[in-house]
Amino acid sequence: MCGICFICGSLVPPQQLEDQICSDHTLLCHRGPDVYGKKVVSISDKVTAVFEGCVLWLQGIEPTTQPVTDEYGNILLWNGDILAGFEIPENESDTKYISDNLATKGEAAILSFLGTIKGPWSLIYYQKEKKRLYFGRDVFGRHSLLWHLPSTVQGIFMVSSVCRQRENIKEIPAFGLYFIDFTTVSLEEFKVNLIPWSNVAEESLMSLEPVIKIQKQKMVSSIQHALNMTLPSDSLLLHLKSLPSSFDMEVIDKLYLSMKDDIKKLLEVLTNSVQRRIDKCPPKCLSCTNSPLKCDHSRIAVLFSGGLDSAMIALLIDSCLPESESVDLLNVAFMQRVSQNVKTSNISGEKNISKSETNPLVNYEVPDRISGKQCWQKLQEIRPHRKWNFVEINVTADELAKERESVICHLVAPLTSVLDDSIGCALWFGGRGRGIVMGVPYISPARVLLCGMGADEQLGGYSRHRRCFAEGGWSSLLNEINMEISRIHTRNLGRDNRILADHGRAPRFPYLDEDVVSTLNSFPIWIKANLYLPRGIGEKFLLRVAAAHLGLSTSAALPKRAIQFGSRIAKLENSKEKGSDSCVRLIRK
Template sequence: MCGICCVVDLSLKPGLDDVLTHSAIRHLKRRGPNSSFQLTKTASSHGYQCLFSGHVLHLRGQLTLQPLQDEYNNVFLWNGEVFGGVNVGAMDNDTRIMFHHLSSCNSESGILSLLESVRGPWAFIYYQASSHCLWFGRDFMGRRSLLWQFNHDLQKAMCLTSVNIPLSESDSEWQEVPASGIFRIDLKACVSTKSVHLYSYPWKHNSTQNFTQKHTLSFDLPQISKDLPAIVQLSMNIPGMCLTAPVAPMNRAIPGALSGLPHSLGSSNTATLEDLQIHLGNEHRKALAHQLINVLSEAVRKRVLYLQRDRIITLPEAKIAERKANVAILFSGGIDSMVLAALSDRHVPLEEPIDLLNVAFMMKKLNGPKGSTSKLNKQKKKQATETCHEDGPINGSEVNDLCAFNVPDRITGRAGLKELEALNPSRIWNFVEINVTAEELKEMREQRISHLVLPLCTVLDDSIGCAVWFASRGIGMRTNHGEPKLYSTVAKVVLTGIGADEQLAGYSRHRVRFQTAGLEALIEELSMELGRISSRNLGRDDRVIGDHGKEARFPFLDEDVVSFLNSLPIWDKADLTLPRGIGEKLILRLAAKELGLASSCVLPKRAMQFGSRIAKMENHKEKASDQCSRLQTLSIE
């Protein structure tokens, strides 16, 4: 994870070195706390200069300062992880490897070939001195954030950055760089035209793949251009070159009658483990579940092992809980996070703990009006005392405070913890209860979270952005090692289950779409979900998690996982004729059952904003798609 930034100056005015404010540097440095460096490249005879700023979170190989510069004056900023496609040795740094390959490319096709081969998340900025060109972009899924901003002031004609940073007054708002391709700017030509001309190189699917769908992916130049200021021109690159997508296109086949496979559970509205076992009795579905386990396990393996590890120091048995975790999981106890935890357990060294980060926002207090001693209120307090903290006794005076955080995700999280402890009692599972009050939410939204969520600005973005920020910060109470104690995770890698619902029909809107318009409409909906995940989710989550000097990793969006799921017809992934808790994400539920998980296998989907109860803290009349007034005012430190 890194904070990267580039400011393009087409005027050669002095003072470019100081264009990034101290506040801007702080925002970038939070993403990359291990090293910071700034470099200005000036081409006086051609009338332009560029400021490059790099801030590194050290995770692999030797600590490498960014921006990198080579003997040919090429400059490179990289915020990514190479998990495959390009050979990176166990002790190598992938930034250096990628820069070496890029510097060796002497053609546009060479650069495209290199980037399309990378497996893993990335955003990059590359200055190619020989051609006076600036290349930049995000990976096919958009798993790393990159924003752009354009300005009529030619000294700051364009800025590229990982995160919304405060600059001086500008002519346009920050926007996410579309993940539908990569871009190139001819800086020498920009000086002569006094405008910014972007050339696009869109992604396309391999036309040899035998699937019923258009092979050139959507890259809507008019729509992208509409959102750009007048000084910016956007066009397809002149040779019409594309990058080959790293994932297979979606299988849009409509299956016929599936003999031998149950399609209904009768009148039952509640899914049970016995129902899942019935489906596992079908060899075809069982085989697919094991294929998913294998490909997802490999995705998790790469994401929990490709990081810098300190030498394990043997601790006495009495202090074994003091070992530090390198990997944390955003954990609700739902099917997605449970599967990630179970697969992480396969690959994280046994002597390392795994941190399970469980966030809850304060609900209304249980006690009624002053002096109220109603029977109902006493029953609520008694029930809360019994269920609020099963790990140990709590002080009676703390019942209301603790149980105000007894939200649905906290309840399922504790239940999930017990399943994991039964699955591997030798593992140290740190269940971290992260409790957020309304006052702290308001304070941190104003100070930190607002600028991270932007340029997204809906009520839903606010709710999820805040929930993910507090969860990934990882400061709370560790409750499952004796008495609850304050705990702060030091894990630099945070796994999240995003991508499972989008691919496996996990949202309630998918069931509604299927029931109202049929299977073809559901397939179109899932295709749209995956196509827009970069703009709706991933850039925001990368910015929010990265603010803590941690790296978000998304196993469900591994290229091989997506290709495997895309290769399957819809009915092999989900069966929405079945009840909630089994029909959606059916293949994942079957895989979870085969992994040895129990009740979590049949938990219905519950969105994070509802499970954590952050949605209950704000205006109940708001719609998720409404513009969020709480994000309109930024606190610039």
């Protein structure tokens, strides 16, 4: 994970540009604590630019300082992971590999190269000879990229992973690769070109800023299969309706036998996805980056509620990581005030005379803590050779208010809703990994954080999927899932990336691996979800059967529970607010 930033201005002194970056420098460095670099470039007689890179070491034998300048004067800022698609030399970083491969490529070759990458990325790339600046995000928008467009008030253009909360900062839509041709464009008459991903719908492009010109060529991603829109036959419908609505071992065994081939395919690609994200992690944790000694701390952590998605990721890690390595399970809970009735004798000590007083107590036994502990115990039972560190992250109301005002409000921005606040705060404290393990204070040193985002959208896991199914049947459900997969880049992954990467560790999403998405797209809908069955069984049906077969029976039967409710942050705040309301707590006074 890296913090990357490009800023340029017309007839603006370099010091003024650096002052602009300086206000965001701390947030950029949080994302990339290992090495830092900066380069000032004169693009033309009128335009001066500053490139800044803060690097988290993830690939290669040592960190690669950014920006990277090649022999032709081209400049690369790369925030991403090549997890597959190319064979990178064992001791070379993906940043160096990309810089070398883009050095002599024309536009068509650049598009092909970026489209072949499997893994999350955002980049800023300047071609010196053509005076052309490229920037963009992967097809799912898994890494954050924001921009500030020049105006008559402030003639500055900026592209950055993260920046402090202020006006006119917006998230760059992950619609494709953008470019600015500085041979024909000035910041006074500003135009941005967009080469869209081939899967982006035309109506989505209509919402873009007026300064953006859509190019005719397209970028093709490495997603091999579009969503299978086949509907079940009448005879199949009868079978689907007849399936048992329980999850005892006898039922699980029968379901597994009938779905064995599909489960095998899913587990194969999902295990490969987890393996890729573990393999692309240095042999040292965050605490041991500069130590000459061998590291024996946790390099890998899971954002862990004990629910289906995170439980499956944790279990698959066990088959991908040497037995000697521990794994941190990060479980966040917000304080809950509970009344306790206390009986006290009267002042004279007379028996049978008492009064009731209510003393507020604080506890952290929220739903995600309870399910997390249950799943942790199950993991220890079925995978006893592994050291599983269950990290209890307890957050007080005072600490929540303090960190929201000083840091989290900037990371959530430019989003402003109550829902963004609740999820953003829960993810930030969970990703920080500061808690207790078996009663002892502990801070996770993990360099990579695996998260379960993306499973619900693909497997019909949300309550709105049930509403669509109830109102319009299988066709309506398919249309909703198809829309959600196609628009996932416009939702909240940029926000989640800004939040989680603030602790100097890389959030990675195994369910959004390109091969996992392609495989799930190829399955017919009734394999993935059977919403004739009750809540906690029918949604994400394929994944539930797979998890139960592997021994995670309790997690497999847990209904979907969003982090803001499972961690109880929503209860700690104003319970009368709606998720879509603007959140006054995010606005700095």
